[in-house]
Amino acid sequence: MVKVVVVGSIAFDSIKTPFGSVQKALGGSGTYASYASSFFSKTGLVGVIGNDFNQNYLNLLKRKGIDLSGVTVNEKEKTFYWKGEYKFDLNSAITHETQLNAFSSFKPELPEAYKNADYLFLGNISPELQLNVLNQMNKRPKLVLADTMNYYIQKNPELVKKVINEVDIGLMNDSEARMLFNTNNLMTACKKILALNSEWAIIKKGEHGAIFMTEKEFFSAPGYPLENVKDPTGAGDSFAGAMLGYLASKNSVSQKEIKKAIVYGSTVASFNAEGFSLNNLQKINKKHINSRFKEFKKISEF
């Protein structure tokens, strides 16, 4: 039974970093998030691919146990394609080309079997579609996590805020939080997320880890000391997917488990950044993840 539903893009990525490059590699927010989640829980992916998609890529997701009944094929269009580059500063991508292709007319439709899932991740689809997907559920999931993007914040910040209002966790990175709430201070941004009727605020800080705030608590997760970052693409989605997958495996949204989930999210995201596309995630298993999780504990103790 699908416990975690992930909605997001499935893409071809051509990426160049100072440490190498890949052409038309498997990517996309939905891909990364579902793959990361599936280390912990049965996960279903909702997304669209075009007429040029690579069957090997689908097999890769299938082998991981990801339910693909929510993936539709648009025979008239090609697959979403992104070409980008990271230079010296691996924190910010330079986009060279975006072909939305099949993604531009994507209207996610949840398979019946997904509509009772308790954990839902709304990836990089528009805020309108995020709300639409949420409405397709038979009941309100236990935990809904929505990602956001610079693009949607610039286009319609009020609608992005409405999504945060409707979901449980509006997830964003530090620069998105600063932009959306017009503040440089991440504590202020967290408080503004909470003021939007969000029970939890989580802000991802890339190499610096993540912070978590509730009305009563604050938690700072360290970044993992990565020396060999090859490609940061998908780190945020891996983070979100692993978080939800972990919480679904515990079937708990207690603050204690959420803190752990954040560290599991950082753990999987750190493995992801050590390789291009999903290359490194394909090499690891639960043992690797648990061992690095323990390292996270060790490096933050004093």
Place this chain on the structure above:
Amino acid sequence: MVKVVVVGSIAFDSIKTPFGSVQKALGGSGTYASYASSFFSKTGLVGVIGNDFNQNYLNLLKRKGIDLSGVTVNEKEKTFYWKGEYKFDLNSAITHETQLNAFSSFKPELPEAYKNADYLFLGNISPELQLNVLNQMNKRPKLVLADTMNYYIQKNPELVKKVINEVDIGLMNDSEARMLFNTNNLMTACKKILALNSEWAIIKKGEHGAIFMTEKEFFSAPGYPLENVKDPTGAGDSFAGAMLGYLASKNSVSQKEIKKAIVYGSTVASFNAEGFSLNNLQKINKKHINSRFKEFKKISEF
């Protein structure tokens, strides 16, 4: 008996931030570091003031118990003056004016009573003077911490590296580390610090805390969740001073104590940033510091 010796600037600072401004307020690397250290251990300050210095400022340091026998007066010059501004991004200062004045001809001379101290902080003096001060000591201190600055890294990176080679901890912030070692990766930078015969590497990351690396260990200290940063000036010096003061109070340089010292450094630096000049540091005592230290523990546990 003076346990911690601090060498650095004593200055008038005129500072503007989005949250207010001060004119000719007490500042300087030596001032901040000695004040922060004196919460924990008897501290002596070596620096120079000009003919226009404010006696109230000296009294403020005296009342804190700081030994001022190392402070000389240059009757022919004015006091070091810095005029700067922080805009939206409080991480980087914009310098509007620097008048070195008495500081330009400053040749630190340690009082005899300081020459046996076990803990030495070499603040923002030139690398040449840092080495000169170290040679004035009667014996090698237990722990020598040297700060560095963008200015000296640009001017003479090899000499900055020579200082790191001679001292125990070459302290720098993330942007300085990236510049000095020509890498964007802070793990790589830490390893390069260690390769310079430094037993410990510490990199300050501003709001994101600090990282610490030895041959065998890694530690990530969180930043304190500050909502009301008024003026970040002196944060790095407060961090260094409190670190050394704490270690001197324990008379230990064990890894366990160094980790704690880093968190005490972050604690005092966070109080400092909540006010202009030394205004907020003047309002706090050991109780406040210990209570916030405990909060640091709480926010990093999972």
